[in-house]
Amino acid sequence: MTGLQRLTAACRTGVLLGCGLLLTLPAVAQEIQPNFPVELDKKLAARASDVNEVTMNKTMLKFASQFLDSKKKGDEQAQRLIQNLDAIYVRSYEFSEPGQYAPEDLRTIRQQFLGPDWNSMVKVRSKKGEGDTVKMVGTEVKGMFVLNAEPKELDMVYISGSIRPEDLKELSGNFGVPNLNLQKGATKESK
């Protein structure tokens, strides 16, 4: 393959990647994460072997929603969902070995979502392999936060805006939100 061909291929890949991401990852917010643990993000990212971060603000969500076809049933539903959202933040960290984040880190994250406006809706704790698996969902009328902590993985999804718990199932695995597998828990503890 010649240099020109490779550059042309890179160009084509770039355009497709850009358009594809905007199609599949709708989201966003003008106000930058009012509650999101920015500082902790940096610390966790520095320790992680794999990092995936998706940040979409209101402007980007609005822009991305243009690519959905309101005549299609699924797209129409997604468009309605996006209209009520202010932002989606996805943070996914994979670690090469357990113990790369401390219980204090989780506590710091949770504390930001345990104010008077927030209610813990679902809390799942199960023994899995080397350590605990904790899944917690906190929700308020204006937002939802999901934390999935495993020994070698930490996932956080913060959706700012009006969203119903049942909508989370629709978002899971789509729009940059990882498949959170919320239905499969071992023991459930309600607050």
Added chain:
Amino acid sequence: MKFPMRHFALLLLGSGLLVSTGCSAADHDFNSVVSAVEHKYSVHAQRIPMMSLVSICASLKTHGGVRSLRVAQFENLHGMEGKDLYLLLHSKLGDDWQPFVREVSGGKGRGGDQSVILVRPDGSSMGMMIADYDHGELDLVGMEMNGAALSKWLHDPERQHPSHARNPMGD
């Protein structure tokens, strides 16, 4: 006979000026990133000859949905780790460009792959800068997208193409 020729020349010149003015800000951002990579890692960017023409073709094909397309590729670029790519882009592009996607795999010290996408909303348009680093090779792609035009083209690309126009007689 003289007037139409002069008129045509002026029109061409005017169009050229308009295109160059519109592209200058986007070009500046893209070029500053390319220069920064070249200086920091002592490598030279490979560019596609006549990329402006390719960009115009892309714009025509997508009915203005994608324009100001720019591509640069670096080979044998080593020593880029962790957040290096993101930090370099952020320092050169400033706060107008917002992080959209950041992906790092392989971990620090292991020459991990990195992908960064930054966007710059600007009214109905959005600038996008895509950087992908993989085993010593860095690809940079910059473009401007018009949401309405791109959406129209994506949903029904054939309808807008004259050769695909439906026969009014229905056969």
